Amino acid sequence: MSNKKGILVSCSEANHFCDKNQYKEATFWEKVKLNIHLIYCRVCRKYSTNNGKLTRLMKDPKVISINRSDKEVMKERLKQRMQQ
Numbered sequence: 418m419s420n421k422k423g424i425l426v427s428c429s430e431a432n433h434f435c436d437k438n439q440y441k442e443a444t445f446w447e448k449v450k451l452n453i454h455l456i457y458c459r460v461c462r463k464y465s466t467n468n469g470k471l472t473r474l475m476k477d478p479k480v481i482s483i484n485r486s487d488k489e490v491m492k493e494r495l496k497q498r499m500q501q
Contacts, residue, residue: 434450
């Protein structure tokens with residue numbers, strides 16, 4: 418299905434265009450080819466959706482970490498329970 422001059426692209430090419438688009442590196446024609454491919458390929462639509470979710474999660478991670486002293490207390494409790 419891959420044709421350099423054509424508008425239809427393979428899933429591999431579409432995924433590559435999707436990755437480039439994620440980082441704002443895709444050309445206009447790559448975006449056009451990707452969007453046409455996404456119209457008829459459910460698997461690549463899912464890949465594109467997951468790619469978008471991953472990008473959003475990486476830009477705004479909602480990770481809460483515990484402070485060092487609480488971590489040490491937890492380690493000590495774990496050691497004590499493992500020895501019992």
